Amino acid sequence: MILQVVTWGGSLALRIPADYALQAGLKEGSWVSAALTVDGGISIRPLKWDRATFAQGLERPREAMRMTQSVTEELRRGARY
Structure with missing residues (x-):
C-alpha cells in the first residue's frame, strides 16, 4: 500500500487505513x-x-477460500512410484 506523508504540527504523519x-x-x-x-x-x-x-481479521479471507484437496497430499502421491 502506498501512503502519503503529511505535515501535522511540526512533525510528519501517516494515516493508517482502518482495516490495517x-x-x-x-x-x-x-x-x-x-x-x-x-x-x-x-x-x-x-x-x-x-x-x-x-x-479474527484472518477469518474473513479464510472463509472466502474454497477448501480443496491438500497440496501436500497431492505432491506426496505424485512422488510415489
Whole structure:
C-alpha cells in the first residue's frame, strides 16, 4: 500500500487505513514502537499485540477460500512410484 506523508504540527504523519489498524489491534490512543531498519525503512509495531484481534481479521479471507484437496497430499502421491 502506498501512503502519503503529511505535515501535522511540526512533525510528519501517516494515516493508517482502518482495516490495517483493525488487523494490528490499533485504536485511538494505542501506543506503538517505531524503529529504523538497517535498509533505511521504518518499522512500526503495536506495543501490545492482540493475537485474538489478528486471528479474527484472518477469518474473513479464510472463509472466502474454497477448501480443496491438500497440496501436500497431492505432491506426496505424485512422488510415489
